[in-house]
Amino acid sequence: MNISVVIPLLNENESLPELNSWIEKVMQNNHFSYEIIYIDDGSTDGSWETIQKLQTINPSVKGIKFQRNYGKSAALNEGFKTSSGDVIITMDADLQDSPDEIPELYRMITEENYDMVSGWKKKRYDNKLTKNLPSKLFNATARRMSKIKLHDFNCGLKAYRKNVVKSIEVFGEMHRYVPILAKWAGFRKIGEKVVEHRARKYGVTKFGMSRFINGFLDLMTIFFVGKFGKRPMHFFGLWGTVSFMIGLMIFTWLSVSKFFFDVTGMTQRPLFFFAILSMIMGTQLFLAGFIGELISRNSTERNNYLIEKRLGL
Numbered sequence: 176m177n178i179s180v181v182i183p184l185l186n187e188n189e190s191l192p193e194l195n196s197w198i199e200k201v202m203q204n205n206h207f208s209y210e211i212i213y214i215d216d217g218s219t220d221g222s223w224e225t226i227q228k229l230q231t232i233n234p235s236v237k238g239i240k241f242q243r244n245y246g247k248s249a250a251l252n253e254g255f256k257t258s259s260g261d262v263i264i265t266m267d268a269d270l271q272d273s274p275d276e277i278p279e280l281y282r283m284i285t286e287e288n289y290d291m292v293s294g295w296k297k298k299r300y301d302n303k304l305t306k307n308l309p310s311k312l313f314n315a316t317a318r319r320m321s322k323i324k325l326h327d328f329n330c331g332l333k334a335y336r337k338n339v340v341k342s343i344e345v346f347g348e349m350h351r352y353v354p355i356l357a358k359w360a361g362f363r364k365i366g367e368k369v370v371e372h373r374a375r376k377y378g379v380t381k382f383g384m385s386r387f388i389n390g391f392l393d394l395m396t397i398f399f400v401g402k403f404g405k406r407p408m409h410f411f412g413l414w415g416t417v418s419f420m421i422g423l424m425i426f427t428w429l430s431v432s433k434f435f436f437d438v439t440g441m442t443q444r445p446l447f448f449f450a451i452l453s454m455i456m457g458t459q460l461f462l463a464g465f466i467g468e469l470i471s472r473n474s475t476e477r478n479n480y481l482i483e484k485r486l487g488l
Contacts, residue, residue, distance in 0.1 A: 264333070271374070280368060294369075296372035
């Protein structure tokens with residue numbers, strides 16, 4: 176199969192028939208073998224019934240239904256597991272992404288040998304204050320921290336080589352940073368394509384202000400796990416040792432002052448309590464790193480499983 180189109184959705188009943196017809200037309204015009212995988216993330220507007228109707232018309236349409244809303248990351252992760260095409264295309268169901276971009280995305284993966292191609296909505300039709308400005312801030316932060324030269328990490332329209340989606344796990348709010356997950360998994364050739372952004376035709380946006388906080392926290396998680404996930408002692412052990420040594424030096428200086436310079440009231444001084452606190456925190460951080468190392472060292476089965484998925488064994 177040439178292409179798997181993975182489409183997570185929440186209450187997009189009105190747009191589904193038009194979107195499905197558009198994708199089918201593009202596939203037929205380009206003679207692609209394909210499947211369309213809709214992941215209904217707990218819709219309450221009849222979206223699942225529409226997907227079932229589309230399945231009866233076209234056997235290339237597949238559907239996955241969540242009993243409740245788990246979020247876009249969970250939907251994408253299930254779609255990636257189910258997909259079987261050589262190239263996986265992800266897009267939103269709100270008709271703001273154009274299926275006409277699919278042939279060029281497919282070509283960039285198959286002919287230019289990109290591992291992943293991310294869309295860049297250079298001209299947007301979103302509210303500039305609530306979506307565009309925060310999006311630019313997050314993209315700039317992600318670009319600086321990851322060293323991946325993409326303008327739009329969060330664009331829903333992306334293309335992947337099959338072994339990329341089979342080698343990563345998307346959870347939490349990590350769908351915003353799939354290019355970073357791909358890089359940490361060892362896929363380095365990540366490209367970008369300017370894509371058309373269309374004004375929303377049906378329904379309303381599903382993203383609230385909480386996504387900005389969650390997105391930032393998930394970005395921090397990605398970089399911490401990516402850098403220290405296999406060697407937690409390098410982080411916790413380092414800062415634990417620094418904290419403990421600071422506390423120990425202060426405590427030593429207070430002790431020398433008491434016994435050699437006859438300074439009284441050592442236990443009433445704020446530095447005394449700071450020294451004790453610093454040593455306790457240092458010990459706890461060091462133990463956290465030690466426990467993290469034990470967990471990491473004993474997860475060989477999971478590590479081998481992920482390696483085998485990467486190699487296609």
